Amino acid sequence: MxxxxxxxxxxxxxxxxxxxxxxxxxxxxxxxxxxxxxxxxxxxxxxxxxxxxxxxxxxxxxxxxxxxxxxxxxxxxxxxxxxxxxxxxxxxxxxxxxxxxxxxxxxxxxxxxxxxxxxxxxxxxxxxxxxxxxxxxxxxxxNNTDGKGASYGTHENYLVARATPFERLVDQITPFFVARQILCGAGRVGLGQNSETPGYQISSRADFFEARVGLETTFRRPIVNTRDEPHAHASRYRRLHVIIGDANLSEVSALLKVGTTSLVLALIESGRMSEDLSLVDPVGALKAISHDPDLTTTVELVDGRRLAGLQLLRRYEEHVHAHLRAELGGDPLALADDDTREVLTRWDAVLTALETGAPEAARWVEWVAKRQVLEGFRARDGLGWDDPRLLLVDLQWSHGTPGKGLARRLEARGRLERxxxxxxxxxxxxxxxxxxxxxxxxxxxxxxxxxxxxxxxxxxxxxxxxxxxxxxxxxxxxxxxxxxxxxxxxxxxxxxxxxxxxxxxxxxxxx
Structure with a gap:
């Protein structure tokens, strides 16, 4: 990866x-x-x-x-x-x-x-x-957007067995990508590609996606990118080129972004994903979840169910555990390698913190931490979400000069776990x-x-x-x-x- x-x-x-x-x-x-x-x-x-x-x-x-x-x-x-x-x-x-x-x-x-x-x-x-x-x-x-309509990417790459049917990969990974932003979104001031609607959302990239699947990366952006450029033995491997993630400054969010995705891909490769979590409108669901930092919005599945983003992530977590139990012959928290156990443990802890409103969520999840900082400015100065000063705070969060970025300063003070x-x-x-x-x-x-x-x-x-x-x-x-x-x-x-x-x-x- x-x-x-x-x-x-x-x-x-x-x-x-x-x-x-x-x-x-x-x-x-x-x-x-x-x-x-x-x-x-x-x-x-x-x-x-x-x-x-x-x-x-x-x-x-x-x-x-x-x-x-x-x-x-x-x-x-x-x-x-x-x-x-x-x-x-x-x-x-x-x-x-x-x-x-x-x-x-x-x-x-x-x-x-x-x-x-x-x-x-x-x-x-x-x-x-x-x-x-x-x-x-x-x-x-x-960061991934200038707040004025331009977006640029943070892409992930995963080595996947070419024997895995690509159609199955698309079908089973799409709902996960729609919900995954709850774990690893970087947060963003403004709704819409041009930040035309005041507000705060979970993902900095969600509003820039317009298709479920496709080859493009800079326009008509798809949730699942289809570029088939393995940079390896083409007969053995596929490189899943993931363009939907945010640039992360929270290390826990970054760990879960790639760790949970790797585990879900292993689940899909195994053929053990037994539940159909397909969404009626994946692009609409992606934006709906991103636009609701209170995490109450539900999205419609093709089988008629409505689930919240947290519920979708719990379903994937349960299926990953079942796959690993079958693979390892017992409890994965006891038998898996250290990296897998760490991802599983943190996946559960973060979901629980978000479900219960526990304060630890702000130390682990980037969009939660950024929202907390922004709400502090709003409360102190009486700012509405349309105030341009909040856009400046959002930008300063990701500043790359040592000592200037808000995220790294919070990390230095122990408010973001390192x-x-x-x-x-x-x-x-x-x-x-x-x-x-x-x-x-x-x-x-x-x-x-x-x-x-x-x-x-x-x-x-x-x-x-x-x-x-x-x-x-x-x-x-x-x-x-x-x-x-x-x-x-x-x-x-x-x-x-x-x-x-x-x-x-x-x-x-x-x-």
Whole structure:
């Protein structure tokens, strides 16, 4: 699994600045800033297929929207695109700087390498401002909307067995995605894409979704995205590209976002989801639940039942427990691995806190914590939900400069529970997770910065330095290229020539 986040970017007092050029500047300055993290390694677009649809067809390039042609961006001189030594990708996506965290195998690892991205982005903004001393500093925000009609994404990716019928996956995951925002919504001032209606809602992204299923990501946004671009063995795997989540600053919300989704996907893969929770109007239900932070709204199921969002989440929780009991042969809270037990325990605790109105909900759930802060301003100054000062508080919540963001300040005071440590994050800024192929990718960039010409999720392009052709090392299996499998190999060969010779011996072309 992994998370990729587009950051909001602005220069105070400069509303007409070109966001693409600005985003490119901060990425380029970071890459050239002497951090020892990127050197000249660029992104390798070979093998990308953004127009393949999981429903069994491809969209014609002639008919595709330009935003979908992501494999052509390499020719745009404004689009900086580099690979970091922690295995991540730092680049310009449309009009935003984006940090795509490396692949990991647990929700805890997602938290660590996602927060490493916050450090990277804050430093990129700082160095992007440093050579313009007479200009206001560049500011970045870990959010998903500017409050004026624009939305940008935080996307999740999950490795799913291709043998799982895609139609079943869509049918059974859709109601979960509709209700999941209750656990991991980031909260937002204003209702409607343009914040045209005063109020507060659970999700920052819900109002921007217009379809149940589809290939698009920047328009006609679907609840379930159908891009079939596995970045792995296509015959074995599917990458479920999830575009409906919010950028999270609450670590408990972030943990539950990916942890519960992973468990629900395992349930669906198993074929043990025995209850049909299909909704009559998923898009309408998504918005109705988001617009009701009191959590009383019910939505209609195709079988005629009406359930609240909390009830939908309880149904999924019960089915996950039943699946794990069958899989493990007993109580999952006793027999499951530590990561699974943590997600199950927190899933139940958060739902219980929300059901009972317990104060702990504000320490765990981001939209609840943000609402509490906003209600404090409203009570103190007598503000209505249409007061623009509340929009400023909402924006300040996600400010990426250390010491300025409200969410991180609350965390420092213990009002948002923290699960990671500074030491973990500092290491993750420079080092890749050891449990996936990201480790091999990151270590190649670290150890052989002048030889790694380009890299992607599924390959590394190396230059032997002898003037001969470049050598592509394939990494199609996400659970190979780990530290355990490749550290000794890299240690044996401090030179690229020796590394390539062993890797390609006997016709092999990857670690």
């Amino acid at each position: 992994g998370v990729e986040t587009e950051y909001g970017i602005a220069v105070p007092g400069r509303p007409l600045v070109d966001p693409v050029l600005l985003s490119g500047r901060v990425v380029q300055r970071y890459a050239a800033g002497g951090h020892g993290r990127v050197h000249r390694t660029r992104w390798d677009y070979a093998g990308e297929s953004p127009l393949e649809d999981a429903r069994g067809f491809s969209v014609s390039r002639a008919l595709a929207h330009e935003s979908q042609l992501t494999d052509e961006w390499a020719d745009d001189p404004r689009v900086a695109n580099v690979v970091l030594t922690n295995g991540a990708r730092l680049y310009v996506d449309h009009a935003h700087p984006e940090y795509s965290a490396p692949e990991v195998t647990s929700p805890r690892e997602v938290l660590v390498w996602d927060r490493a991205g916050e450090v990277v982005m804050a430093e990129a903004a700082r160095v992007g401002s440093s050579d313009l001393p007479d200009e206001p500093p560049v500011e970045i925000y870990k 699960l990671t440590t500074e030491e973990e994050i500092d290491r993750a800024v420079d080092h890749a997770p050891p449990t996936t192929r990201a480790w091999f990718r990151g270590e190649c960039v670290r150890r052989h910065p002048d030889a790694v010409v380009a890299a992607s999720w599924q390959s590394i392009l190396l230059d032997r330095g002898d003037g001969g052709p470049l050598q592509r090392i394939a990494t199609p299996e996400p659970l190979k290229g780990t530290r355990a499998l490749t550290e000794a190999l890299l240690d044996r060969h401090p030179d690229v020539e020796g590394l390539l010779t062993e890797l390609t011996a006997g016709g092999a072309a990857g670690p």
